[in-house]
Amino acid sequence: MxxxxxxxxxxxxxxxxxxxxxxxxxxxxxxxxxxxxxxxxxxxxxxxxxxxxxxxxxxxxxxxxxxxxxxxxxxxxxxxxxxxxxxxxxxxxxxxxxxxxxxxxxxxxxxxxxxxxxxxxxxxxxxxxxxxKGQWQSIEENMSSMPYLMFDAVDDSRTRPEHARLDGIVLPVGHSFWDTHKAPLDYNCRCGVIQMSWEDLQDYGLQVSDAPNINWQTYRTPDGREITHPQGVGPTFI
Incomplete structure (x- = not known):
């Protein structure tokens, strides 16, 4: 979006x-x-x-x-x-x-x-x-005046279906969703976030979303570690 x-x-x-x-x-x-x-x-x-x-x-x-x-x-x-x-x-x-x-x-x-x-x-x-990483530092510094983030997927044929389904989700900066979905979510992922104020939401006719359901998967690394990660998020990006 x-x-x-x-x-x-x-x-x-x-x-x-x-x-x-x-x-x-x-x-x-x-x-x-x-x-x-x-x-x-x-x-x-x-x-x-x-x-x-x-x-x-x-x-x-x-x-x-x-x-x-x-x-x-x-x-x-x-x-x-x-x-x-x-x-x-x-x-x-x-x-x-x-x-x-x-x-x-x-x-x-x-x-x-x-x-x-x-x-x-x-x-x-x-x-x-x-x-x-640089953007996230800026997000945290400005969260008092711009307390919301919107997930922004690139809408084209190369966008992963799991990422496309997240496009347009709006949640507070401090929501636990962002703990696991700070883009990029995987290799060659082009997704991002847009930081917004309450006024921005009003201007663009947006509202805070319900938290999406996350399907979790387990991946085992070569040294035997098990990484639990959301479907669509690379195990090394969590």
Whole structure:
């Protein structure tokens, strides 16, 4: 849902047109964590450490993080990022399919490493997560005058059905729904929230929604942890 006249910061971030000091500082403070699988780290761990699954070279991981930091600080595009990152990854052999040692089984497996689509996922997920963190700080600072949030899904053929069903839900900032539904909700999710005042609700003919029913699922990580997460929310994003 797009409402003309209300700024949707997630949409701006998704188009890589927004720079924010809060987003830059949040991403800058992250450390590095090497991981083999995408599900080794869950959301709170992503808040303090940057990782790229199967990128086990610490120097190369640090290089990717520094280039993403430059993107957030300068507003560069995905093309700018890919033009710098792809050649470096290719020089180090981290590209295409390769035989690698799987640490959990101790077996050599064929793994997909770098690719254009993988770079776009890394780019989009990290930028949106950084902007989301910066936006949430702003939301909390302004909740006394703008105490409501509206979930905003991008209404097109790529929107997940579970996310589309949440589009237009309006709930107070402090509602428990936002504990599990701070967008992005999964990899390549383009959803966001719009912060609103009571006057905004009146102007646009909106009202506070009933809390949606949430279907919970359980996911087991490689190290045996069980993560309970809502359907439609990635287990590493909860």
């Amino acid at each position: 797009q409402i003309k006249g209300i700024v949707n910061y997630y949409e701006a971030a998704a188009q890589f047109e927004l720079t924010a000091e809060e987003a830059f500082e949040f991403f800058l403070q992250k450390g590095l964590s090497r991981s083999f699988r995408w599900d080794e780290m869950v959301r709170n761990e992503h808040d303090v450490a940057f990782t790229v699954a199967k990128l086990m070279n610490g120097d190369l991981l640090d290089f990717v993080k520094k280039e993403l930091t430059k993107v957030i600080d300068s507003g560069e595009t995905f093309k700018d990022f890919a033009d710098k990152i792809a050649p470096a990854l290719q020089r180090h052999g981290w590209w295409g399919k390769r035989d690698v040692l799987e640490p959990y089984s101790g077996q050599v497996i064929e793994a997909r490493l770098g690719s254009a689509s993988r770079l776009e996922t890394i780019f989009r997920t990290n930028l949106q997560s950084a902007y989301a």
